[in-house]
Amino acid sequence: MHNKEIEENTSFTNTSKRQKYHRKMKVIKIGGGCLKGIKTIRHISRLIPSYGKGHILVVSALYGVTDILINGIDKALKDEELILPHLEIILKLHLSVATHLMESAECVQGYKRELADTVKLLERYYYGLNFTGELTPKMxxxxxxxxxxxxxxxxxxxxxxxxxxxxxxFPQEMPxxxxxxxxxxxxxxxxxxxALQDSLLPYLAAHDMVFVPGFYGVSQKGEITTFxxxxxxxxxxxxxxAADAEVLEIWKDVDGFMTADPKFVPQAEFIHCLSYExxxxxSYFGAxxxxxxxxxxxxxxGIEIVIKNTMRPEARGTVITDSSGQSAKIIKSITYTEDIAILKVHASGVGYRPGILSIVSGAITDAALNIKSVVATQTCISFLLSKKDLDPAFAALERIQPRPYRLLEREDELVLLAIVGEGLSSSMGVAARCFSAISGEDINVEMISFGPSKAALYFxxxxxxxxxxxxxxxxxxxxAAQQA
Structure with missing residues (x-):
């Protein structure tokens, strides 16, 4: 094949061409919640032959393992005598699952050899940490x-x-x-x-299916970077x-999105379809x-996402696509997050003082902290942050000299409640109905944002x-809609 033909068939940006190895292929994501306990993992492994052939399966760590790995960092920094016992825990956990699942002693041994190699790599990392006494973002x-x-x-x-x-x-092999x-x-x-044209896709063509670790990729320098x-x-x-899949399936232990958290609202309804937005x-506001x-x-x-319940694999699940259409109720779902805090920066004439927003927001971002949202008035700038970032952000602003504000104030006894639906911003009366519902319960609204998103209102x-x-x-x- 000539070089020009190769470029046309492998270019990611040329959407009018079908990729060289393209077929009706799915990418299936199996999360840690589906890999919790031997019984559940066995159930998943029995589903895969029926639903996974010809597809790429992206997998999370077994439930709880990432926390074990991170806990090992603290142990390694504290005392090198803790490293080997910790590695033994990881090794035994995975070998126990392998011996219960695998139907061939030869396969158990094959996995045991590869597991030992990866644990050896982890051992080097932990001892390196103990030697340097410093944890870098790279490590x-x-x-x-x-x-x-x-x-x-x-x-x-x-x-x-x-x-x-x-x-x-592995992602570093694809890359x-x-x-x-x-x-x-x-x-x-x-x-x-x-890259996938020369690696993952031809490899998939030679196998029934391919498993890929999720959670990370590699930089152009070959350094591991997580998401x-x-x-x-x-x-x-x-x-x-990147692989031009027909669909992305996310395997969960639920059918999909609901109109509210069923733990709070038992009568919450299943949502059949959502738009990307x-x-x-x-997802951003707490689901x-x-x-x-x-x-x-x-x-x-334009690839659909489909939520699949591993307990009911035949069910359609929530489908996420370009447009779900406007619901007669306008609102599709109510969600919330308790991981929210406000840092208020009080100053006079905020709107008329050039650069003050840049100065204070820059101090927060320079401290490697994420700002979820900003609401400003003439006398106050309110930053919405994760709870864990509140104190570091407060400290970052206190270090600014000279101080462009008169007072800093923290609030962390809050929750963010959001309503989401396509067409929400252009539908009259939605905000009024929200306020009426909330005020009818004698609830005080601390802050509201309506307008930045066409599909969400939060307070x-x-x-x-x-x-x-x-x-x-x-x-x-x-x-109310059901009764109408």
Missing amino acids: ADAISCLGERFSAQLLAWTLRSYGLNCGYM LYTDGKFGDATVDLEATGK GRGGSDYSAAAIAA ECAEL TILHPRTVEPVRQR LLHRDKLYQGVHALHQTFFA
């Missing part, structure tokens, strides 16, 4: 992603023991290229798409986009079905009013 990423490698190897060997021709490929930012990397889709906790959803979406807003960044890569290629309440707030809104938008 934190290199250690925290190893659980996904253990998991991919475990499932590949388990399916081999069932007689399937299964392979696995799954990132921008190189430790702890919060972004996939380079164009570079990855080209943040829960980032395996995002890496699966990136691989789906609705899904992104729900834990998907990582907030999952939508980014697949949205570019802050005191945290002891969360239950009342969710119920009041669900009653207003859903129970």
Whole structure:
């Protein structure tokens, strides 16, 4: 094949061409919640032969393993005598699962050899930490992603023991290229798409299925970079986009999104379809079905996301696509997060003083802290932050000299409540109905934001009013619609 033909067939950006190895292929993401306990993992391994053939399966670490790896960092920094016993815990945990699942002693031994090699790598990392006494972002990423490698190897060997021709490929072998930012990397889709033509896709063509560890990729320098906790959803979406998959399936222990948290609202309804924007807003504002960044890569290629319940694999699940259509109720779902705090910067004439917003927000971001949102008035700038970032952000602003403000104020006894729905911003009366529902419960609204998103409205309440707030809104938008 001539070079020009190769470029046309392998270019990620040329959407009019079908990729060289393209077929009706899925990317299936299996999360840690589906890999919890031998009984559940066995159930998943029995589903894979029926639903996974011909597809790429992106896997999380076994449930709890990432926390064990991170806990090992503290032990390694504290005392080198703690390292080997900790490694033994990790080794025994995975070997116990392997011996219960695998139907071939030969496969158990094969996995045991590969597991030992990966644990040896982890051992070197831990002893290196103990020697230097310092944890760098680079080392934190290199250690925290190893659980996904253990998991991919475990499932590949388990399916081999069932007689399937299964392979696995690590992100550094593909490569799954990132921008190189430790702890919060972004996939380079164009570079990855080209790389997959020579690696993952032909490898898949030679196997029944391929397992890929989620959660991390590599920079152009070859350095391991993770996507943040829960980032395996995002890496699966990136691989789906780069490989031009037909669909991205996310395997969970639920059918999909609901109109509210069923723990709070037992009568919450199942949502059949969401738009990319609705899904992104729900995920960002607290719904834990998907990582907030999952939508980014697949949205570019128009690839559907489908939530699949591993307990009911035949069920359709929530489908996430370009447009879900406007609901008659306008609101699709009510979500919330308790991980919210406000840092208020009080100053006179904020709107008329050039640069003050830049100075204070720059101090927060320079401290490597994420600002969730900003609301400003003439006398106050309010930064919405994660609870864990509140004190560091406060300290960062106190270090500014000369101080461009007169007072700093912290609030952390809050929750963020959000309503999400396509067309929300252009529908008259929605905000009024929200306020009416909330005020009817004698709940004070601390702050509101309506307008930056076309599909979301959020407000802050005191945290002891969360239950009342969710119920009041669900009653207003859903129970009322059912009675109509």
